[in-house]
Amino acid sequence: ILNVEQSPQSLHVQEGDSTNFTCSFPSSNFYALHWYRWETAKSPEALFVMTLNGDEKKKGRISATLNTKEGYSYLYIKGSQPEDSATYLCAAGSGSARQLTFGSGTQLTVLP
Amino acid sequence: DTGVSQDPRHKITKRGQNVTFRCDPISEHNRLYWYRQTLGQGPEFLTYFQNEAQLEKSRLLSDRFSAERPKGSFSTLEIQRTEQGDSAMYLCASSLAGSHEQYFGPGTRLTVT
Numbered sequence: 646i647l648n649v650e651q652s653p654q655s656l657h658v659q660e661g662d663s664t665n666f667t668c669s670f671p672s673s674n675f676y677a678l679h680w681y682r683w684e685t686a687k688s689p690e691a692l693f694v695m696t697l698n699g700d701e702k703k704k705g706r707i708s709a710t711l712n713t714k715e716g717y718s719y720l721y722i723k724g725s726q727p728e729d730s731a732t733y734l735c736a737a738g739s740g741s742a743r744q745l746t747f748g749s750g751t752q753l754t755v756l757p
Numbered sequence: 758d759t760g761v762s763q764d765p766r767h768k769i770t771k772r773g774q775n776v777t778f779r780c781d782p783i784s785e786h787n788r789l790y791w792y793r794q795t796l797g798q799g800p801e802f803l804t805y806f807q808n809e810a811q812l813e814k815s816r817l818l819s820d821r822f823s824a825e826r827p828k829g830s831f832s833t834l835e836i837q838r839t840e841q842g843d844s845a846m847y848l849c850a851s852s853l854a855g856s857h858e859q860y861f862g863p864g865t866r867l868t869v870t
Contacts, residue, residue, distance in 0.1 A: 649799070679857070682815070743859075
């Protein structure tokens with residue numbers, strides 16, 4: 646069973662600020678690392694899936710990196726906008742079913 | 758909308774009652790997952806189907822919980838004799854076998870009074 650931890654738990658930033666969050670996971674038995682964005686009353690939205698050490702993915706102003714040897718991933722948001730306000734979840738995939746073990750999330754609030 | 762759908766979106770029930778939730782996955786997806794999220798926590802894995810076969814169950818899934826996917830398409834999750842501790846968001850996700858990506862529905866929020 647994986648133990649996935651995220652920090653910080655919550656974050657308030659001003660519009661235009663850049664920010665980043667951390668996800669840590671046990672490096673043994675690792676299969677894949679997922680980032681999701683979850684807005685209230687909506688479905689969690691998949692942002693990235695990464696599997697290889699050193700992977701970097703980018704989608705608009707959001708990017709993520711993966712270090713499987715030391716067991717961490719960073720999510721970066723450049724020039725935060727109020728619409729970026731959401732809970733950002735990371736999850737590690739493991740096991741034959743590839744079920745996901747989630748961290749408790751980082752709640753981001755971007756103030757206009 | 759071709760995404761994962763869940764019904765109902767909200768359910769309020771009295772302790773001791775039975776409830777059933779439904780999940781309709783993305784049509785060509787053969788894997789279906791149920792997760793539960795309680796306040797302040799991330800979603801926790803409950804169970805997983807590949808087609809109609811339930812292949813894995815978490816220890817979180819007590820005897821009062823049962824899930825089915827009779828024709829390998831939609832799935833139901835039933836909770837019998839609900840307890841206040843069952844209050845949570847129940848999320849369903851689907852994927853293609855061999856794919857890393859899981860696509861989530863909007864969840865069913867259960868409140869047990």
